[in-house]
Amino acid sequence: MSLPPKPWPTGRCEQLEPLVARVLAPNASPFTYTGTQTYLVGGREGLAVIDPGPAEAVHLAALEAAIGGAPVLAIMCTHTHRDHSPAAAPLAERTGAPVVGCAPLVLESVDGFPRADAPFDSDYAPDRVLADGEQVSGPGWTLTALATPGHTSNHLCFALEESGAVLTGDHVMGWSTSVVAPPDGDMADYMASLETLYAREDRMYYPAHGPAVERPRQLVRGMIGHRRQRERQIVKLLGRDPGAVEALVPQMYRGVDERLWPAAAQSVLAHLVDLERRGLVTRSGDVWMIAG
Numbered sequence: 001m002s003l004p005p006k007p008w009p010t011g012r013c014e015q016l017e018p019l020v021a022r023v024l025a026p027n028a029s030p031f032t033y034t035g036t037q038t039y040l041v042g043g044r045e046g047l048a049v050i051d052p053g054p055a056e057a058v059h060l061a062a063l064e065a066a067i068g069g070a071p072v073l074a075i076m077c078t079h080t081h082r083d084h085s086p087a088a089a090p091l092a093e094r095t096g097a098p099v100v101g102c103a104p105l106v107l108e109s110v111d112g113f114p115r116a117d118a119p120f121d122s123d124y125a126p127d128r129v130l131a132d133g134e135q136v137s138g139p140g141w142t143l144t145a146l147a148t149p150g151h152t153s154n155h156l157c158f159a160l161e162e163s164g165a166v167l168t169g170d171h172v173m174g175w176s177t178s179v180v181a182p183p184d185g186d187m188a189d190y191m192a193s194l195e196t197l198y199a200r201e202d203r204m205y206y207p208a209h210g211p212a213v214e215r216p217r218q219l220v221r222g223m224i225g226h227r228r229q230r231e232r233q234i235v236k237l238l239g240r241d242p243g244a245v246e247a248l249v250p251q252m253y254r255g256v257d258e259r260l261w262p263a264a265a266q267s268v269l270a271h272l273v274d275l276e277r278r279g280l281v282t283r284s285g286d287v288w289m290i291a292g
């Protein structure tokens with residue numbers, strides 16, 4: 001995945017459309033592209049901060065400068081990966097704003113394994129959790145929560161009713177497909193959440209990483225096709241030879257940056273778990289094979 005040429009607009013407030021501005025955090029990596037993008041929705045009379053990002057002093061200072069004394073009415077998180085929500089608490093402390101949005105992750109274990117792991121922000125403590133369709137509004141803007149589980153079980157997108165834009169978090173991004181890592185990540189949920197967006201008529205997506213998406217339905221249709229193609233590829237490879245995830249990944253992700261293979265392995269596992277639930281594949285230990 002090639003990155004755009006530097007300099008990147010880290011720490012600057014970029015106005016994208018009348019109600020939407022963006023501030024890039026200094027946390028670029030193979031998983032975050034140029035970094036997490038925090039969005040400010042609204043204006044001088046009151047705004048919402050979406051995905052405040054990592055709790056790094058320079059990013060918090062950049063957000064405060066971008067906010068510029070405007071009342072912060074809500075701090076909203078799409079999900080609780082550590083590159084999205086840790087700045088919520090310090091920003092709430094500085095602005096007095098409530099933390100509103102996704103649920104905290106349920107930490108019960110699944111099959112003896114913890115459901116949440118290191119990438120999750122276990123300190124996230126929202127003042128109000130939004131269910132699908134619930135809204136937060138301010139002067140001239142309304143954000144509607146869209147339940148979009150899959151990348152994580154608690155993922156929400158936020159639709160800006162006044163402009164047809166959707167803040168898509170990590171659910172749909174232009175630069176990369178989303179990592180779906182079991183046990184919290186769920187491929188069947190992810191596919192259903194892609195269908196949720198595909199059924200809408202949105203004008204523009206602003207993802208938490210990477211550039212704005214100007215043809216959102218076309219991208220979502222492509223992603224649905226891409227996942228179905230990955231699934232067919234897995235079934236075809238297992239039809240030839242039963243194998244472990246580690247054997248499938250090099251065959252499926254040839255030409256992709258090897259630093260991303262562990263994440264790709266998570267998505268392959270998510271496909272296998274989904275195929276197993278549907279009775280199409282089965283496993284013996286770590287080795288997966290066609291059922292029947």
Ligand SMILES: [Zn+2]
Pocket residue numbers: 079081151170
């Ligand atoms: Zn994430």
